[in-house]
Amino acid sequence: MRCPLIHLVTPLYDKLAIPQRAVELLVEEHAKHPHSPYLFVSPKTGTMFDPGSFRHTHEKILKAIGAEHIRFHDLRHTFATLSLKYGVDVKTLSGALGHYDAGFTLSTYTHATEGMKRSAADTIGSVISQAM
Structure with missing residues (x-):
């Protein structure tokens, strides 16, 4: 096929x-x-x-x-954002979107959700706590 x-x-x-x-x-x-x-x-x-x-x-x-x-194209943004949210690494996502550069993928097609922001803050807080 x-x-x-x-x-x-x-x-x-x-x-x-x-x-x-x-x-x-x-x-x-x-x-x-x-x-x-x-x-x-x-x-x-x-x-x-x-x-x-x-x-x-x-x-x-x-x-x-x-x-x-x-817009129909907004589904692409949603796909990229949810993929990152649920753990797809940016290099794999970049390939799935047909991008040569993962940085372009991050800057163009992904939007941080509140949960992603909270998770990042918790991770940074944990690293700082362990370092102290």
Whole structure:
């Protein structure tokens, strides 16, 4: 099963690790259209699913919940922030986002949560206490 990449900002990364459950769901989806060369097939046309459809569906969902201010790209920021919050190291995250420089990832796509700030303060406090 091939999924052509339409556009890469940084050509260094062309593979992405995904959770096993996502793989299982993709295999199930592909089984519905086993002869198609595409991973995402439009049920209406049997051809490649129009990427704009994802954006349209996203906008409909946001409108339904009164959150029109959230952009699709904001999900990328959320992914990066939550990844760091739950222990993904910045180098791995940087690769997953397709960045060459982990510093760029930290400065652009991550936002410290209150819990992360508190954890950092506790860690620094612990180091200072041990040094005294």
